[in-house]
Every structure is written in structure tokens, then in C-alpha cells.
Amino acid sequence: MxxxxxxxxxxxxxxxxxxxxxxxxxxxxxxxxxxxxxxxxxxxxxxxxxxxxxxxxxxxxxxxxxxxxxxxxxxxxxxxxxxxxxxxxxxxxxxxxxxxxxxxLPAWPAHPLPPAQQPLADALRAVFADYPDYAALYQQPPWQDANWVAQRWLEVLPIPVAQKQLLLAASDNRAALTLLQRVLVANH
Incomplete structure (x- = not known):
């Protein structure tokens, strides 16, 4: 196309x-x-x-x-x-x-956010609370959707662009969720 x-x-x-x-x-x-x-x-x-x-x-x-x-x-x-x-x-x-x-590119396979990765959604909720104009863009955030949570973090986290590209090119969200969990745990 x-x-x-x-x-x-x-x-x-x-x-x-x-x-x-x-x-x-x-x-x-x-x-x-x-x-x-x-x-x-x-x-x-x-x-x-x-x-x-x-x-x-x-x-x-x-x-x-x-x-x-x-x-x-x-x-x-x-x-x-x-x-x-x-x-x-x-x-x-x-x-x-x-x-x-x-x-x-094929969509990442859909699945709910695993309980061990729930802190990613909780931290994203905190970002939404700190930035109400950003939060206002999303009327009903799907906090339990692993893809949605991972993709919002990849949009806002200041990680090197080349690294983001590797994560975006992946066939699923596993590498992104693993990296996000490491980054957020290291910073909290």
C-alpha cells in the first residue's frame, strides 16, 4: 500500500x-x-x-x-x-x-497483562495522573491489555530510538515488556 x-x-x-x-x-x-x-x-x-x-x-x-x-x-x-x-x-x-x-506488519498477539507485570500498568496510571492532558486523550484506557500498556510506555519512555525500533519490529510484546519491567523496577 x-x-x-x-x-x-x-x-x-x-x-x-x-x-x-x-x-x-x-x-x-x-x-x-x-x-x-x-x-x-x-x-x-x-x-x-x-x-x-x-x-x-x-x-x-x-x-x-x-x-x-x-x-x-x-x-x-x-x-x-x-x-x-x-x-x-x-x-x-x-x-x-x-x-x-x-x-x-502482523499485530502483536493479544493477551492480558500478566499479574507479575501489573506494576507496569500501575506506573502508567501514575503518568496519566501527572499529565492530565495526555490522559484526556484516552477515555477508557485498557489497563489490562498487555499490548496497549507496552505500546504506551514505548511512546513515552526516553530510550534510544534504535532500541525502540528493534522492539517495534518484534513479532510480539515479550521483549518490550521485559525491558519495560527492568527499566521501571530499576527506577523505583
Missing amino acids: QLALFPLSAHLLPGGIMPLRIFEPRYQRMIAQAGDLGFALCMVDPRQPDALRNMFPVATRVTIIDFDTLPDGLLGVTVQGIERVQIEDLWQAPDGLRSGEVTP
Whole structure:
């Protein structure tokens, strides 16, 4: 499938919600053309010298769930992550908008959060309590969904981007949950 690519310095994963401020004409065009397929949020790879290809290969296809004109006159768009995708090829339009051929990656197998990993959900609840604007994006957080908890942590934890990419490319959430448990236990 072909999708427009929106590079960011942050990850958004399936089930995640993120508000965006759209001001460049190329990204206004991307929003106007998103349709039912949406577009892909891609993590910027600052190590890549080729400006066309300065994105990590695992991205997230997103859909627009809300939009509004912001107080500063810019377009505000809220997107939700749908699925992980692998960028296979990319190209750039004359206005600078990059698009790519992407392949959907299989969803992580769903399962409830094991009791031993419940502290991950509890710590995430504390993050939500500390950041009410972030928490407001999620009306009914699925605290017992292991994928959802792992993916929200991967979005917010400041771990190296290359390491996040390895976790995102995995076929399930086991490595992510193990790492998250180690990091959170070490910090508490």
C-alpha cells in the first residue's frame, strides 16, 4: 500500500493517540488526501545522512480521528495509530512530501497483562495522573491489555530510538515488556 510519510521525533504505536499541529503546505496536502487509508508516522533517524531516507523503517499507519483550527490559526489534527508498517520504498514529490510503499506488519498477539507485570500498568496510571492532558486523550484506557500498556510506555519512555525500533519490529510484546519491567523496577 502507498502512504504519505510524516516524519516526527516521536513514536506513535497502534492504539496510541496524538495531537499534531500542521502548518507546512506539503503536510496540509497530506491531511487533505489521507482518506480512509490515513498516512504513516515515521520516526526520524538523525544518523541517516540522506535527507530523503532519514526515517527508521518501522512506522505506524494512522487515521485522523479529529481536527480543528487552533487558536494560532494552524490546523490541529488528532490521529490514532492503526497498525505497524514496514517502509519498503519511498520517494518525494516536488513540494517535499514523502510517500512510500509500506507493508503492514502482523499485530502483536493479544493477551492480558500478566499479574507479575501489573506494576507496569500501575506506573502508567501514575503518568496519566501527572499529565492530565495526555490522559484526556484516552477515555477508557485498557489497563489490562498487555499490548496497549507496552505500546504506551514505548511512546513515552526516553530510550534510544534504535532500541525502540528493534522492539517495534518484534513479532510480539515479550521483549518490550521485559525491558519495560527492568527499566521501571530499576527506577523505583
